[in-house]
Amino acid sequence: MSDSDDEEAQCRTVKITIVGEPSTGKSSLCYRYLGGSGVPGSGTQGAEVMAGQCLGLRPSVPLQLCDVAGNALATHMLANYLYASDIILFVYDLTNLQSFEKLSVWITRVKEILENEVKKPLMALFGNKSDLEHQRAVRLSCVQKFASEHLLESFKGSARTGEMVTHAFTSLVGRVLGVKARRLPPLMINGKSPLPKDKELNGHTPISLQGEPAQSLIMNRKTLRKVQRKASSTVCAVQ
Template sequence: MTVGEVSKNLPWVEKYRPSKLEELISHDDIIKTINQFMKENQLPHLLFYGPPGTGKTSTILACARQMYTPQQFNSMVLELNASDDRGIGIVRGQILSFASTRTIFKAGPKLIILDEADAMTNDAQNALRRMGGTQGAEVMAGQCIGLRPPVPLQLCDVAGNALQTNMLANYLYDSDIILFVYDLTNLESFDKLAIWIQRVKEIFEIETTKPLMALFGNKSDLEHQRAVRLSCVQKFASEHLLETFKGSARTGEMKYTENVRFCIICNYLGKIIPALQSRCTRFRFAPLQQSQIVPRLKEVAAAENVKLSEDGVKALLALSGGDMRKVLNTLQSTWLAYRDVTEDNVYTCVGHPLRSDITKIFNWLLTENDFAVCFQNIQDLKLAKGLALGDILTEVHTIIQRVKLPAEVLVSLLIKMSDAEARLASGCSERIELAALIAAFQIARDQVQIGDTETS
């Protein structure tokens, strides 16, 4: 197969993926900031999050192509899809091996791109945070050289997940001092201290010699981002008879920082552990505006000689939800299937209800007085067009909010529709839920008629 044939057979979403930052169609503020980082050679660890198809992967790949020459790219960039390689083994193996080796010629730090990182297990994320550190606890030995003579010192850094294991008592055995470390910028880390202190007190309850205990607030260099109030710290320390200290580990947060930068990409920020979030500069990628999508859509259509109608464009935009990848994939699928991208062809290609079909269903729900006739009409249309009741509910929900109904009637109807959708998601029968939907509309119509009668 020749290079031209490979390019021809590529999915359009890959064929027309931006290769330079200036080719990206949105998020100018994010691109400007990252450009400045690269210009000053101060690129931090990055965390991109937001809905799919908003340019997260394209942005970092364009950055990588700007940072490295084509000859350097394969040796300097490691791209992994964490939804496939999401276990702790990939962190300890492939990522650690790539991060710990240096290139012969200096070309700046390497770049590791972890796509779909919200699919990574918590153990893998903790291993990534430590980049090769011992799971459960990391033991380090040294000396307090500030004292004369120097005093031998052994530190045992217990990972946060050790609280749930039976090994914690072994880690803390014969300790002289226990420091409870929290993040000044993360209230959640402070709120968990009470559980830790209670657990440590239980461990040393039968011991005659108790260790000294103190609080340590990390990231004092980010005092302007403080989330834990000083008064709360003082009150907590007083209640538990603890000394309080603060400081910053900024210069030693991640191993291999001189040699590598991480770009973590995810859809759901909440699935990334706080320890990783705090080590990265975060950027949120919002859904694309229609005004941003249309020019690129028409550019691709022109390049591929696609016959694209105006109602076809509107259908693609309606289905996309701001997802550029979905727009291009649907465009290519419709063109290959029908050779004509119209509204009906787009909806038929993806199995989405046609607007004319939804209008029929909505009219039956609003005007048909005979329950059995309404049920049979909708059921016949569902079977003939292969429609799912869940899709019908979604489209009816969009239309009903444009209908002028009394507020209490609309609220009641929306609640019943949401209940029907929830029951469908849990596996209930579509026939039963269709009957419930028709009944909900009948009750709403009766409420409107009663209200009109009382008004007159």
């Protein structure tokens, strides 16, 4: 793809439709990714459409996030919500086995609706609430088997903490546009972060040690480990 074709592709709006059972944190994921707290006011009724930008790609990509209510599976409106989707993200709660088991019904229904579509959307899994790992009810082996059977890319993260949220959304948008994402350097250089200066990027705080002075290039092991832990929430950029 030439540079002009690449820029033209990224100028179009990418639609991401988020589906799954009630109380899995779909709305929280959307709010977190768009730079909010990750805690919406109340449950979604029908579907809520939000506009934003994928700032992890250059140039930034316009996005339309369609947050579908958990009870939409049993309604005829689901087909309308899925219309023109570039990406469909199936969300489940790591601490709720039933929310994961019900995904098979969601996927079957979605595939039925999209059966006659010439261009199929990219589909992926997102296991939410990884900050409650100690309460995990869904085995990793089950997730891997399910993802393999349905040819789905799988992510795990937390809308509450922001872990892996930006990485998941940016990776999927990059795949739709044919753009490969890479990880930015996690360490500071000459006391400055190599990340953008923005306070937050789609809900992720750039890698730094909040409440501590800027670190020099030479740092002790304890500080280095702390920086590397901060780097676990990855911000993506175009390679």
